[in-house]
Every structure is written in C-alpha cells, then in structure tokens.
Amino acid sequence: MNSQAAALKPVAAVSERDMANAIRALAMDSVQKANSGHPGMPMGMADVATVLFSRFINIDPSAPNWPDRDRFVLSAGHGSMLQYALHFLLGYDDMRIEELQRFRQLGSRTAGHPEYGHALGIETTTGPLGQGISTAVGMALAERMLAARHGADLVDHFTYVIAGDGCLQEGISHEAIDLAGHLKLSRLIVFWDDNAISIDGPTSLSTSMDQPARFKAAGWHVQSVDGHDMGAVAAAIEAAQQSDRPSLIACRTMIGKGAPNLGGSEKTHGAPLGDAEIAATRENIGWAYAPFEVPDDILFAWREIAERGQAARHAWEQRLAASPQRQALESAVAGNLPDTVFEALGAFRKEHVEKATKVATRKASEMALGAINAATDLTVGGSADLTHSNLTITKGMDRIAPDDYAGRYIHYGIREHGMAAAMNGIALHGGFVPYGGTFLCFADYARGAMRLSALMGQRVIYVMTHDSIGLGEDGPTHQPVEHLAMLRATPNLNVFRPADIIETAECWELALKSKNRPSVLVLSRQNLPMLRQAHSEEAHSDEPHSDENRSRQGAYILREPAEHRAVTLIATGSEVEIAVAAAERLETEHRIAAAVVSMPCWELFEEQDADYRKAVLGSAPRIAIEAAARLGWDRWIGDTGAFVGMAGFGASAPAPDLYRHFDITPEAVAAATLKLII
Ligand SMILES: Cc1ncc(C[n+]2csc(CCOP(=O)(O)OP(=O)(O)O)c2C)c(N)n1
C-alpha cells in the first residue's frame, strides 16, 4: 500500500495561507536585501508549495538523505528563494535565518540558484531551465527500478517538480516528457507554474503551445487548477498520486502574487520589488512582521511538517531493520561496487594482454562491460538509440519497459540531452551507477546536462563512440573534431580516450571508481591493435601482464627508446598506433630515438606530481597526434612542439583514406619530427 497517498489535514490552527505568506515575505525581503534575485516565482508558487509540503511531502530535515524520502526538484531554479524559505521554515540545520539574510553572497548556503551539495536537502542543481524536470525523470525512474528490486515496503516515494514556462519551452523538456510518459513513471508529479509570464513579458510573445495537450499526447495524466486555490491544488495532488501515469498539474498563478501593483508583471521576475512595493505587499497580505521575522505559531506549523517526515523516516527504518533486503539496499544506495568487479577487470586485462586482442575500443568497452555487468547489478546501461553502435548492452541485461522496471537496460530513445539529464537523476537518486551511449559528435546535444554531471560531481559514465574521422563514411556531420577540447575544458570531468583493449578496461575501472566525477569514454569505431604488451617495458620482462592500471596516471611511457630520446610522440586513442608506427619508422629509417607516450586522460595526468609529468613528457621536443582539434594540446607540446591532427571538419570516405587525406599517418609524424629536430 502506498504509505503516502493519503493527504493529511492542514496542520495546527495556523492557516496555510499564513504559512504561504511566510514564504512570500522571506522571498521578497531576501531579494531586497541582496538587491538581486527573483521574487516573482516564489511569491506566485508559495500557495502550491505550501499545500504540497503541509499535506503531502515526506522529507526529514534531520536526515536529509534518508533513501525513501520524497524528492523535491525546483526546476525553475531562479526561484531559489522558494527553496531556501522552505528549508528555513522546515528547520534544516544549515538554513538559519542568517543564511537568508546572506542570500546570494559569497560563502552563503543561499547561492543564486539551488546547487546540489551546497545546502542540505537540495536534490539537484537547477537554474539552466529544463534540467530540473528532466533530471527528475531519472529520479522517478530510479525510484521505480529500486522498488522493483527491493520491494514497495522499502522504496515508495514521489518525485515532485516545480517547473516554469521556461522549463517547458526548453527542448530538453520534450525529450524528458516523452520518456516519462512512455515509461509510465507514475511517481512523478510536475507542477507547472502557469503564470504566462517570462522575462521578456507575456509568454504569448513567443509561444502558442497548448501545454496540457502536449503532456497528454506524451501519455501524462493532466489536470489544470487555480494555483491559489489551496483546496483545488490538494485535490489535484491526491488525484495525481493515484494515477498510473506521470502527472502534470497546470497551476494558473499570478507571478509576484501578493504585490498589489507589480503582481502579474514580468517586473517581479528578476528584480527586487523595492521598499514601497514591499511595504504595500505587507499591507496587502496582512503580514505585520519585520523583515526576516516569522512568528512562532507559523514557524511551529512548518516544523510540524518536518516532524511528520521524521515519523515516516522512523517507520521506514524499522521496516528496513526487519527486512531481508536491508544489506542489499544499503549497499546499493551507498554506491559501493563489489571488489569482484575490479577482480574481473584485472582478469580481463590479463587474458587480453596474452591474446593480444585487436578490436575497436567500442568493442573492447562492450567486452569489459560484459565482465563488469556480470560482477555487479548496480550498473544500469542505456543508449540514445545507438545500442548496437555504442555496444552498451551485455548478456542478460533485460530492458526497462513501461510497468516493468526490474531490468537494467534503458532505451533512452533519440534523446541525448534527456538521457544525460536522466542519468544525472539516476545517479543523484542513488542505488545505481548509470552509463549511457551515443556518438561523440552528439555530446553537443547532451552538453547542458553533462555540464551539470560535472558541476554536481556525479558518477555518470558517458560511452561516446565513433570518436573521430576514423568512423569514415558517415562524414563530417558525424565526425567529432572540437568535442574533445570542449569536454576537456569542462571542469571535474574525466575524458578518457583509450588506445586499445587494455586501456579501455583500465579506463572503465577508473570511471567506476570515480565516485564524485563523471567520465566520458571516447571510443573508436575502427579496430585497434593491443599495444600494451608489444611496446611497454613489461614486454622485456618475463611477466607480460601487470596488475598496475597504467591509465591511472593519465599518461605513461608506452615506448621508451634504448637511446636518449630525440623526440617524444604523445597520442591518444586510435592515434597511439600511428605514433608507435612513426617511432619505429624514425628509428629504423632515420636512427632517431623516439619515445611514445599514451595519454588516455589529460585530467588525471594533470593531477600527477611534477616529477612524474616531467619524466613522462621528457625534455626532447614533443609532437602530439590526435585526430581532433589542436586546441589545448599546446599545454603538452610547449612552444617548440608540433601537432598532427585536424585543422577543420572531416569528410565522407573510408577511414584509411581520410587518415591519409588529412595527413594523420606515421609518415606525416615522421616528417614533422624531421622538421622539428633537424
Ligand atoms: C537554459 C536557460 N536559458 C535561459 C535562462 C535565463 N532565464 C532565467 S529565468 C528565465 C525566464 C523563465 O521564465 P519562467 O520559467 O516563466 O519563469 P517566471 O518568469 O515565471 O518566474 C530565463 C530566460 C536560463 N536560466 N536557462
């Protein structure tokens, strides 16, 4: 039975209107004090939020990460004061009144937009419109998947979202709504702040969309209410909770509700109301208290909500303690991968070093995933309709389907941005390690959500195949050139471009172990030889396989010449093979001693100490080889170096022809070396 379906009566004797007015006052006063921020949305949605929290939501501010809590996502993140006012009123430890008084100031909890990890209880970072609602789809999906595994007794919560006109206009909302409707994510309830206003003025300036019809078309349960009629809002939430589909509650509201002169105007969207209008609003809503003062009875009513949440949490903890699922659920939520995963990857590397397996790194990734997914069921895979190109599915992975969430493979559809946001939501929700695939070129389409993976420090793993002109005939529309630079420029994102099957397994291991950082695995379509054994120092020893993960340091010397280096060739991915061939050619034809450095991950290499970096890079001139844009490489090659790679878009032709056409060959590298050092 759904423990949260029944609505509670309004708490205490204080009216919900008074409780909502506390939000209005805190929002307008904080924005005024900061002289910056967005009062209109919190004032307009104060009534809806109050009903949601006072009668429905189960959260416990004293245990903000309790796994079975309801999730609340403020997709319209500019209305952050709504969230901060709620957190203060509910009694989150870190959200004292002083924090509201320091709204938007350096070092305060009350950042301009809600930031995950910056204050307790913020479930996801919002502000880029459309991200919140799309991330929430991942949360609601993770809830269903976790419930399928561990039972409704332990996993049974709702994901509530407040989205504005902006969120629904953004393209990503289309992807998210479609996916949620298809998957029948019945625990997802979205409130649309239907105030018909955005920054430039009335939304009629730019849209005629029938939003309820759009949601209906995507399979949602849709209701429309007056967002200031608290009874109607409550009834709509009850109906939404009963629906077997995701729900949209379109709430007709007035932006800046309560402000007698500015209410309803875009002027309240993103600017302080001003002293005069604030005084008039106090008068209008009957709020006789000083700025930042909330009378005890109203505060008490809010704190009772927190107590209800605490009681729900205690009941859940008792159920958990008595459940045979306890350990499995706790371990899943903690995100701990068993050692067997890494043992399996170690065995995998040993096997393929010995066999010298030659496969495309996308294939190597599939093979490594076979070992990973067999050793743990925490990983959930997927692809944006490129499953058999990205090679993201492995044996025994059942698909997630509407009403059947027991599987672990998600067909995200042709929705790269929605997929990335959903993966953020799955990771944030907890219980799973999401990975998802598309072509590297379409990282552009996923970019907004990928940036948030990095900003939030989530373990989301992007499997991005077809990583260069090496994909061949599909041509320049599909051949990434500038994408590696874009991804590498993103803070807190590990970009891995492995050179062979061994590095691929190593990079998978590193991605899985990066609990607070997303990773991108950049993988080839074309076959690549196994380079490790033949050219590493290990090749000269009796033991070809070592347990050491050499990609761990980001870059390492794959080939050190017997003589003092005259040149160091640095390459990633498919171009490491070219660098090795060039080094051999330089040695045999020109008696030039060339070292080869494989650099699968710039970010990890940057983190190494200076001595290690110096030893790897050497003091000889350096040449970088990568079938991509030069941007960023100068950091590694220095003023005296050279670059062999792309200078513009690719072309449509078989891959070997393209490498020759664009002069990314051992011959070209050898020629560049001769030019550099002679
Ligand atoms: C992706 C993105 N584009 C633009 C913005 C800038 N922006 C912030 S709020 C806003 C208008 C949002 O309108 P609405 O959601 O209706 O909010 P309301 O004015 O009703 O509070 C815009 C364009 C943004 N935050 N994110």
Ligand SMILES: [Mg+2]
């Ligand atoms: Mg609006």
